[in-house]
Amino acid sequence: MxxxxxxxxxxxxxxxxxxxxxxxxxxxxxxxxxxIGRDDELARLGQVLATTSALVLIEGEAGVGKSRLLDEFLSSPAGAAHSALTAVCPPLREPCTLGPIVDAVLATGVDTLADLNLSGLAGALRPLFPEWAEDLPPALEPAEDASASRHRVLRALAELLDRLGVNLLIVDDAQWSDDATREFLLFLADRDGQGPSLVVAYRPEDLVDDPWLLRLSGRLRPHRSRLRLVLDPLxxxxxxxxxxxxxxxxxxxxxxxxxxxxxxxxxxxxxxxxxxxxxxxxxxxxxxxxxxxxxxxxxxxxxTVRDTVLEHASRLDMRTRSVLRAAAVVADPITERLLLQISGLSPDEFNAGLAEAIAHRLLHQRDGMRVSFRHVLAGRAIYDAIPERERRSLHERAGQVLETVVPRPLAQLANHFRLAGDGERWGRYAELSADVALETGDETTAGALLHDVLTNGNVSAEQMSVLVDKMPFGSFTGPGRLQDLATGVRRVLSQGALDPNVAANLRFQLARILNDMEEFDGAHAELERALPHLDRQRAAPAVAMMVLGWPRGRSPAVRHLTWLDRAAEFSATLEPSDRLRVAAGRAAALLQLGEQRGWVEAEHIPPAAQVGRDRRIVTVAHLNVGDAAMKWGRYPGSGRWLATARRLAEEYEQVRIRDLIDSTQLHLDWFTGAWDRLAERAAALASRDDLHPVSRLEPVMVSGLLLMVAGDLAQAARELELAIDGARKVGAWDTVAEAVATLAQIRLREGRPDEAVEITRDPCDAIEEKGIWIWGTDVVPARTQALVATGAVPDARNLVDRFEQGLRGRQAPAPWTALLDCRGLLAEAGGENGVAADLFAQAAAAWATLPRPYNAALSRERQAMCLIRTGVVSAGLELLTDVLGALSALPASIDVDRVARTLRAHGRAVPRVWRGGRKGYGSDLSPRELEVVALAAEGRTNREIADALHRSHHTVASQMKSAMRKLGVSSRAALSARAVATGMVSEPGTASSN
Incomplete structure (x- = not known):
């Protein structure tokens, strides 16, 4: 507490x-x-920090003594041996980007950086340290995206700490840390070589359901020691x-x-x-x-401390209470000179009041220069007791005083004027603070600042148009903030009498918001209303047309094509970079729509950017075309497009785009049978907090596919349902169709064909409404099989005919091969097993050529079964034996078991198939099992272990069961006790080099 x-x-x-x-x-x-009562913790802290590059997590409720423990350590001989930097995270409503680290560096008293021999990368620190601008290298060229910009800042800040000789970084009150500070700690933990030891103190009650600390521990390099201290009350x-x-x-x-x-x-x-x-x-x-x-x-x-502090303060004189109220309003450590001005007291009154507040241990002097409350909650108790009118007046005065500081504390100014009710200055400083955050790649802080002023401030239509244009929508999670923004923009639009150009730009921004909310119909309606009045000298109209042309929602493809063609016409008068943006986006959209001419236009996409602003355009274009090629079944070509995109993303430091490429590559590897460690890669990507929600659907879906072939149908269905729900929300019917197809296969394997028919109806209807039949590669065969299983053969035949008609004129190998499977299913249903065998043989050969080995094996299995039914038993069994080998090589356990049962039923001897994994450990735990047991001994759940080790939950569960079997125990508790007792793993909480 x-x-x-x-x-x-x-x-x-x-x-x-x-x-x-x-x-x-x-x-x-x-x-x-x-x-009192902390001798053991103090000794363990000193022991682990005596090693190289340790990570220490200190958790405990408020007031339990985390800061006191750190102070005692730093004042001890063991602590004095370190060059420590202590960063304290203040409880700001909207934390300032990297504020705790910046404040800690400034508090070191370094006068100049000229003697530190910083590299040119340190130019990225100019927005954070404007007072050192003369000593810092020139500003860097603009980064291609926020992720790259943020990565530069983190690297530069790490270099600065190295040059300052910091070998111990302490972050106190980490529950209030901003996202950029958290990312900096993750960066340091994952850094190669020797970095500073990290000590992070936090309140666990303020980090419930926050995976950040788990990620921090998971990012730690193997050579670093680690320690977790939990401070309990006395x-x-x-x-x-x-x-x-x-x-x-x-x-x-x-x-x-x-x-x-x-x-x-x-x-x-x-x-x-x-x-x-x-x-x-x-x-x-x-x-x-x-x-x-x-x-x-x-x-x-x-x-509570509140009662204690208020009782204490009530016994002090008025001048002391005035000092306390001024300090409470400021909240952050502040110099005596500035606090004097905010308090409104005379110098003599202020000095006397400050002396009494310090004597009564309510305030204390930090680093000999600044004053703050000794306890954060004490300051909050005083603040809450200030009458509302006086509180607003103090915030106004604090803002006016802090406006004189150089450099101006923008986030604090925005907060003070917000609480003072000064909307105009609140908006101004929120925008400036957001600009700094965006410049350093901190989209989360920028988004929070802009969202607050847009939804709670009295913002004019013109100012709202400017601020929404800066909004980094990618930093938002959940629909709440987007809904707030949409409501705010609509409120301003409803006032009427707006300049047509201002109104048009607001509608354009509203459409962006609605598009991110997956309200595509509403977004399209706003774009159509905005288009006539958008500035024709800018790229906004073309961007609007491109959004209307991208195949989301259930609008027919012909409508998307109309907008894409209009965008091409409009872009003729734009600058070269804007023309490239439209041409590259249009090529990818045409291919997503299944338009053959898209391939001609894709050939005009350059292999690299000619100017800086084109870098993101070119990289994203290669990614999008690679994704489209995968849908068409052009897998080698898809691999080449994605490889180019990956190379460009690395060269241009486009961190977020690189993650999107990895997600698409994961999907491609599933199709082409590159399944080695695919489950671990999928789990790692799916757990990434900064991965775009749409892109996260691919690793989740691939996880479901792998679980299905491994035989865990229930868990596979859960993963696939998550992917389906997420894809429906964003109108990604191509993803819905593929995920539903696999879920239908699960229902068919479970003997529930009626459910398979039901769940495949909507995606097939959406494909037909849009007229994009290349999206039917997986779902049309699944629905055909389900309809046949329920006796609705005429409906199945009608669906397959429409599928074939929709593919005409398109050289799309995967959908055309899927059509062969569909025809084979219909022939088989009609008793034409010989015809069906021939069709399945053609499909298997085509799948193998793509290559798509899993589908090839399934088609050959159907061919073999048709041959057996026609009486060609020997040839059918020989073919099934080949299928068994192909499925085992992937491996696809559930299918291996089915084929093996068929072979045994026909008298063929089938050897036990090795299903992968390490051989030769016998009754000993394998290294991967030991990793799982060690984390289980720390009390982590299977999900937490999977996230930490970047493995699938299924893999962790299997390794847990295997370890229990080898050690002869039947519970997790017994497993942990046996492993600790035998020395296999360290006792939880002890320092380890692992």
């Missing part, structure tokens, strides 16, 4: 006074508490010892210790504040046998 900050040693100021014949005495003052004896240390080491009575522990739950900060309050109120007396509380009917001991 509470956070205990620095506690300097103090002496008992007032002599205790004697009272009556019993020699009772009241305490006039108490001393600072000693560090027990009754520890509470008594802490109170005693504040009372000159005198004994406290059992009754007093019980009372104190019951009201504070042993949280050190609450114990400290309650002892001080009881002493001030005269509730404590000292007898010969020690300290005890007075036997009053009821002694008020506040259950």
């Amino acid at each position: 509470f956070e205990q900050a620095n506690c300097e040693e103090a002496v008992l100021v007032d002599e205790v006074t004697h009272r009556s014949d019993e020699e009772d005495s009241y305490v006039g003052s108490v001393s600072a508490p000693l560090l 027990d009754r004896s520890g509470t008594a010892a802490l109170a005693s240390s504040m009372l000159a080491g005198q004994h406290v009575s059992d009754e007093f210790a019980h009372h104190l522990h019951a009201h504070t739950e042993g949280v050190p900060l609450a114990v400290e504040e309650c002892v001080r309050l009881m002493a001030r109120r005269g509730d404590l007396v000292r007898r010969e046998r020690g300290w005890k509380r007075l036997p009053l009917d009821e002694i008020v001991v506040p259950p």
Whole structure:
């Protein structure tokens, strides 16, 4: 609940006074508490930080003593041996980009960077350290996207710490850290070579369901040691010892210790504040046998720091309370000079009030220059008690004072003017702060700042148009923020009497928002209304037409084509880069629509960018064409397009695009049978927080496919249903169709053909409505098989005929091969097994040529079964034997078992098939099993283990079961105990080099 900050040693100021014949005495003052009950944690901290490049996680509720533990360590000989940098994360509504790290570096007192020999990369630090601009290298060329820009800043900041000699980075109150600071810690943990040791202190209650710390531990390089310390509240004896240390080491009575522990739950900060309050109120007396509380009917001991702080503050004079209120409004550490101006006091009044606030241990001086509350929650208690009108006035004054600071603290200014109700200056500083965040690649902070002012501020139509245009929609998660923005833009549009150009640009921005919300019909309607009034000298009209032309939603393909052709006509007068943007996007859209002419236009996409602004355009174009080639079944060509995209993304430092390419490559590897470690790669990509939601669907779907062929039909269905739901929300009917096809195959394997018919109806209807039949490669055969299984052969034949008609004129190998399978299914249903065998043989040969080995094996299996039914048993069984080998090589366990059963049923001996994995460990745990057991011993769930090791949940579960079997145990608890007892894994919480 509470956070205990620095506690300097103090002496008992007032002599205790004697009272009556019993020699009772009241305490006039108490001393600072000693560090109680943390000797073991302090020793372990020193031990692990004595090693090279360690990671220490210190968790505990507020007030339990995390900061105090760190202060004690840094003041010890072991801590003094380190060159430490301590960054404290403030509880800002919208944290400033890398603010804690920047503030910590500035607080080091470095006057110049000229002697640090920084590389040219340090030019990326100019937005963060404008006061050092003269010493920093020139600004870098603009990065291609936010990810690349952010990556530069992280590399440059790491170099700065190296040059400053920092070998220990402490981040306190990490639960309030901004996303950029978190990413910097992930970057340092994943860094090659020797980097600084990392200590991260945080409140677990403020990081519920936040996977960041798990990712931090998972990114840690193998050579780094790690330690996790969990600080618990003190027990009754520890509470008594802490109170005693504040009372000159005198004994406290059992009754007093019980009372104190019951009201504070042993949280050190609450114990400290309650002892001080009881002493001030005269509730404590000292007898010969020690300290005890007075036997009053009821002694008020506040259950929270808020009550304690307000009681404490109420006893101070008005000038001290004014200083406290000013400091509470500022919240961050601030110089005395600035705090004086904000307080509105005279210098003499301010100095007296500050001295009293420090003497009463409410405020303290940080690094000899700045003042802040010792405890964050104490400052918040004071802040909440300030009357509303006075609070707004103080925020206004704080903003005016901070406007004089160079460089201006933009995020703080935006926050102060927001709380002061000054909408105009709030919007101005929020925009400037967002610009800095965007310049350094911190899209999350920029998005939060802009979202706040757009949804809660009084923004004009013109200003809203500018701010929404800067909004990094890719930083948003969930629909809530987008819905807020859409509501805000619609509110302004509804006011009427707007300049037509301003209104058109707002509608264009609203369409962008709706498009990201997957409300495609609404987005298209707004674009059509905006187009006549958009600035014809800019690329916005062409971009609008391209959005209308991209095949999302259920609009027919002919409508998309109309817009794509209009975009091509309009782009003729644009600048070269804008023309390239339209041409490249149009080529990819045509191919996604199944238009043969798209291939001609794709050939005009350059292999590399000629100018800087074209880099993203060219890379994305190669990615999109590679994805389209995969849908057509042109797999070698798809691989070449994706390889070029990957090379460009690496060269241009386009981190996010590289992840999208990896996601598409994963999908291609599934088709072409490159299944080695595919499950682990899919799990790793699916767990990436920064992967675009649409792109995450591919690894989730591939995970489902792999689970199906491994025989875990229930889990496979769950993964596929996630992919289907996600794809429906974004109108990605191509993805819906493929995922539904696999889910239908699962239902057919489970003997539920009616469900397979039902779930394939909607995607097939969507494909027909749009007229994009190349999307039917997987779902049309699945629906055909389901219809045949339920006796609806005429419906199946009609579907296949429409499929064939929709493919005419298109050289799309995968859909045409799928058509052969469909015809084979219909012939088989009609009892024409010889014809069916021939059709399946043609399909198998075509699949193998693409190559698509899994489908080739399934078609050959159907061919073999048809041959057996026609009486050509020997040839059919020989073919099935070949199929068994092909499926085993992938491997596809569920299909291997089915084919093996068929062979055995016909009298063929089938050897036990090895299903992969390491051989030769016998009853010993394999290295991969040991990794799983070690994490299980730390109390992690299978899902957490899978995320940490970048494996599928299925793989982790299998390895867990195998380890239990080898060690002869039947529960996770017994497994962990056996592994620790035998020395296979370290005891949880101990430092390890693993």
